[in-house]
Amino acid sequence: MTARVAVITGGASGIGRATCLKFAVKGDRVVVADFNEEMGRETVDQITANGGVAIYVKTDVSKQEDVESLINKAVETYGRLDIMFNNAGIGAGGMILDQDMEGYYKTIGVNQHGVAFGIMAAGRKMKELGNKGVIINTASVFGYLASHGTFAYQATKGAVRMMTQTAALELGAYGIRVVGIAPGGVDTPIIQGYKDLGIIDKLSASQMRGELIKPEAIANAVYLLSLEEADAINGSVVMVDDGYAS
Ligand code: NAI
Numbered sequence: 001m002t003a004r005v006a007v008i009t010g011g012a013s014g015i016g017r018a019t020c021l022k023f024a025v026k027g028d029r030v031v032v033a034d035f036n037e038e039m040g041r042e043t044v045d046q047i048t049a050n051g052g053v054a055i056y057v058k059t060d061v062s063k064q065e066d067v068e069s070l071i072n073k074a075v076e077t078y079g080r081l082d083i084m085f086n087n088a089g090i091g092a093g094g095m096i097l098d099q100d101m102e103g104y105y106k107t108i109g110v111n112q113h114g115v116a117f118g119i120m121a122a123g124r125k126m127k128e129l130g131n132k133g134v135i136i137n138t139a140s141v142f143g144y145l146a147s148h149g150t151f152a153y154q155a156t157k158g159a160v161r162m163m164t165q166t167a168a169l170e171l172g173a174y175g176i177r178v179v180g181i182a183p184g185g186v187d188t189p190i191i192q193g194y195k196d197l198g199i200i201d202k203l204s205a206s207q208m209r210g211e212l213i214k215p216e217a218i219a220n221a222v223y224l225l226s227l228e229e230a231d232a233i234n235g236s237v238v239m240v241d242d243g244y245a246s
Pocket of ligand 1: 014015016035059061062087088090091110138141185187188191
């Protein structure tokens with residue numbers, strides 16, 4: 001069987017890096033996309049040190065031309081595209097009445113437009129290649145439940161939910177599946193930005209194990225969703241939250 005090709009944005013850190021390592025260890029060829037070059041290359045080194053196959057492509061997901069050339073590079077290199085994981089994200093906080101507008105626009109640019117560009121670029125390429133691909137988007141429990149100080153972030157994650165549903169509806173005709181994940185609190189650098197808002201404690205206390213989720217556990221869920229055995233899961237955003245939203 002030909003090894004699958006997985007493009008993973010935000011692959012330099014946290015959930016993205018853990019997912020790169022997971023897919024590679026399972027025999028998939030991985031394209032690590034991130035604008036953090038040093039850490040992106042580190043992910044590739046970790047994969048190749050374990051006998052896996054990966055390349056790094058410097059990408060700013062908030063720029064459509066970067067995302068288009070990322071997809072082209074993946075297909076030029078490996079000849080196919082099976083999985084697009086739109087995962088890169090930032091977490092600029094701020095209360096609504098004191099909103100820093102630069103952070104607001106940046107959050108929407110990365111978390112919402114970045115996912116939209118990924119869906120469009122991967123969707124077009126998968127259609128052109130005629131293969132049954134899967135697009136997986138990272139939403140959040142904060143796309144479902146309100147929280148203080150995360151106005152822009154919440155808006156983008158709600159958008160990711162609806163983009164996932166709508167894209168599944170439109171791309172299903174080409175055999176392309178679109179799903180999402182909604183992680184709870186995960187132990188990665190992004191969440192440290194919310195420390196002052198008490199969000200880490202709140203998330204930990206509301207999750208069944210009383211602690212943050214390990215990024216590897218999220219990577220496992222992404223991997224399961226990518227499998228053909230999961231082909232009846234389409235248009236859904238799956239909670240991977242250790243019971244936070246329950
Ligand atoms: P992280 O901070 O460890 O990783 C985010 C990665 O995205 C970094 O490598 C960063 O360089 C990259 N990135 C940021 N802006 C980018 C851009 N414009 N272009 C390309 N790459 C860019 O954080 P984590 O937790 O791994 O975040 C991954 C996703 O998971 C994000 O979408 C985040 O919103 C989501 N998430 C995280 C949760 C958590 O508690 N850690 C909970 C729910 C969702």
